[in-house]
Amino acid sequence: MLQKFGLVGALVGVSALVFALGPTDVARHTPVRQALSVEVGGGSLVVDLVDGATPSQRDEVARLIDAELEWVHPLAEDEALAEGWVSDVSAAIAALAGHPLVESAEPEIFLHPTAFPDDPMYDRQWNLRAMGAPEAWATTTRGAGVVVAVVDTGVTQVEDLAGTRILTGASFVPGTRTAADDQGHGTHVAGTIAQTTNNGVGVAGVAPGATVLPVKVLSKYGFGSAAWIAAGIDYAADEGADIINLSLGGGYSKVIETAIKKARARGVLVVAAAGNGGRRGVGYPGALAETIGVSATGPDGRLAPYSSYGKGVDIAAPGGDKTKSGGGILQDTVDGKGGHHYAEFQGTSMATPHVVGAAAVLLGQGVSADAVEQLLLTSARGDGWNEKYGHGQLDLAAATQHVSGTLGGARFALAAVFALLIAQLAGTGKGFQLVSAGVAGWVGGGLFFLGGLPLPDATVVGLLTHPLLEWPAVLAAPDWVHFPLWLSATLPAGLAFLFGAFRSTRPLAFGLACGIGAHLLHGAATHTLVPWWLPATAGSMWLVANATACGVLGLGLAGAQKLEEARSA
Numbered sequence: 001m002l003q004k005f006g007l008v009g010a011l012v013g014v015s016a017l018v019f020a021l022g023p024t025d026v027a028r029h030t031p032v033r034q035a036l037s038v039e040v041g042g043g044s045l046v047v048d049l050v051d052g053a054t055p056s057q058r059d060e061v062a063r064l065i066d067a068e069l070e071w072v073h074p075l076a077e078d079e080a081l082a083e084g085w086v087s088d089v090s091a092a093i094a095a096l097a098g099h100p101l102v103e104s105a106e107p108e109i110f111l112h113p114t115a116f117p118d119d120p121m122y123d124r125q126w127n128l129r130a131m132g133a134p135e136a137w138a139t140t141t142r143g144a145g146v147v148v149a150v151v152d153t154g155v156t157q158v159e160d161l162a163g164t165r166i167l168t169g170a171s172f173v174p175g176t177r178t179a180a181d182d183q184g185h186g187t188h189v190a191g192t193i194a195q196t197t198n199n200g201v202g203v204a205g206v207a208p209g210a211t212v213l214p215v216k217v218l219s220k221y222g223f224g225s226a227a228w229i230a231a232g233i234d235y236a237a238d239e240g241a242d243i244i245n246l247s248l249g250g251g252y253s254k255v256i257e258t259a260i261k262k263a264r265a266r267g268v269l270v271v272a273a274a275g276n277g278g279r280r281g282v283g284y285p286g287a288l289a290e291t292i293g294v295s296a297t298g299p300d301g302r303l304a305p306y307s308s309y310g311k312g313v314d315i316a317a318p319g320g321d322k323t324k325s326g327g328g329i330l331q332d333t334v335d336g337k338g339g340h341h342y343a344e345f346q347g348t349s350m351a352t353p354h355v356v357g358a359a360a361v362l363l364g365q366g367v368s369a370d371a372v373e374q375l376l377l378t379s380a381r382g383d384g385w386n387e388k389y390g391h392g393q394l395d396l397a398a399a400t401q402h403v404s405g406t407l408g409g410a411r412f413a414l415a416a417v418f419a420l421l422i423a424q425l426a427g428t429g430k431g432f433q434l435v436s437a438g439v440a441g442w443v444g445g446g447l448f449f450l451g452g453l454p455l456p457d458a459t460v461v462g463l464l465t466h467p468l469l470e471w472p473a474v475l476a477a478p479d480w481v482h483f484p485l486w487l488s489a490t491l492p493a494g495l496a497f498l499f500g501a502f503r504s505t506r507p508l509a510f511g512l513a514c515g516i517g518a519h520l521l522h523g524a525a526t527h528t529l530v531p532w533w534l535p536a537t538a539g540s541m542w543l544v545a546n547a548t549a550c551g552v553l554g555l556g557l558a559g560a561q562k563l564e565e566a567r568s569a
Contacts, residue, residue: 206357
């Protein structure tokens with residue numbers, strides 16, 4: 001009896017240890033925001049009403065400031081973003097302060113891109129090697145199933161994007177009907193993220209398996225209103241984007257901050273450029289706490305001379321330095337003459353999509369958005385935060401190795417230990433214990449140690465090296481990793497019904513229950529598993545409750561095994 005109590009105590013202790021050793025949030029360093037300067041006199045006013053505000057409520061607000069307000073864009077109506085001309089901007093903002101229908105009001109603000117103007121050119125892409133992309137390609141699905149919104153000048157499917165899935169998207173720039181690129185910046189950014197790779201043409205992208213959602217918010221002249229950008233961010237979140245790339249910047253905008261906060265609350269990662277000021281002082285929205293702010297490095301790994309730095313920088317990535325031969329970021333983009341060309345750009349605009357591509361690769365492995373953000377920063381090459389490089393320089397190889405090695409190894413060991421303890425608690429034979437522990441380790445952590453071997457790039461290898469709950473990501477459906485019924489005891493219960501009744505298959509059913517239970521518990525502790533639709537605390541409770549159910553199910557299967565062993569003894 002004493003031994004039984006000891007085993008129960010060991011199970012509880014291991015479970016508690018998983019949570020005690022869970023990750024801590026990485027410290028973020030954001031600047032103190034200066035008060036918005038508003039000039040006296042007439043001008044365009046942007047009013048962000050509460051979500052769902054009706055046209056009559058919009059008109060009610062308009063009458064208070066003697067203005068005619070219109071929705072910024074038909075697609076922005078659900079977010080109730082409006083604008084109009086007022087005779088005195090400062091007075092109008094004061095009149096709307098504290099109004100229950102108004103979230104914020106500000107003068108029209110313009111932002112701009114943060115850039116200067118067997119793939120045969122891959123050898124010229126020093127940037128992909130610098131961030132460890134080739135190593136990551138060998139062990140991941142390269143962002144398959146992940147939707148990346150490029151909120152920029154638009155995206156055109158040029159020659160070397162022909163094999164990349166690009167959605168229709170939308171334009172929020174007045175007078176333009178489609179999200180096609182008429183400037184070149186957005187297509188270049190999209191290429192860094194998801195340029196078609198291994199097609200024998202041009203260059204490569206960081207996450208060639210990702211899907212691109214073009215959102216045009218910058219005009220062909222390279223500027224965009226904060227209202228257009230905020231509406232574009234809202235649209236991207238509504239359309240199911242997993243990540244938003246903001247290779248743009250300028251002054252602070254409350255409506256953009258509100259849009260980004262709403263996107264983050266829906267689990268969307270937002271990555272933004274630090275700016276090209278070449279001095280201390282990070283531009284917005286890159287300086288916001290809700291974005292991953294990116295500074296730029298050149299081919300020598302040093303901060304590029306144009307890159308802004310300071311509080312607000314979270315990570316550094318290759319952005320190019322054209323003062324050095326071949327030092328720009330090479331991608332295929334439109335040439336402004338109806339065709340395309342391979343051009344080197346530089347800027348924090350070019351650094352940002354490297355981080356976005358890396359995030360897409362990690363999301364494609366089934367890692368949650370919050371865990372991806374933490375992982376990018378903790379795996380970056382550096383010795384703590386500094387104002388030039390943030391937490392360090394982007395290292396996708398280290399991040400993917402952490403997922404497959406460190407996390408995989410921890411889950412494998414946890415699952416195997418759980419299976420052994422539960423099997424011993426039931427008093428089963430050694431053979432059952434060893435076989436089921438091996439099955440549990442594989443189900444909970446995958447055969448992670450195979451990831452470093454020169455194995456073929458095949459789906460079956462991916463399934464073997466990933467835990468069972470991450471198989472949807474291997475099969476190009478990473479979002480389904482977070483489906484609540486998938487992250488539950490439903491699958492183990494069904495398999496127990498099918499295989500638990502037979503002695504020959506019972507170790508499989510038992511190992512599956514223990515492996516999935518261990519993975520659910522680990523996911524709750526590390527926030528690497530986040531069930532859809534459930535708030536953070538409720539999601540963790542769901543995972544823990546289902547992990548417990550898996551444990552109880554496993555104990556029942558082990559008990560059945562013990563009874564059968566006793567009868568045959």
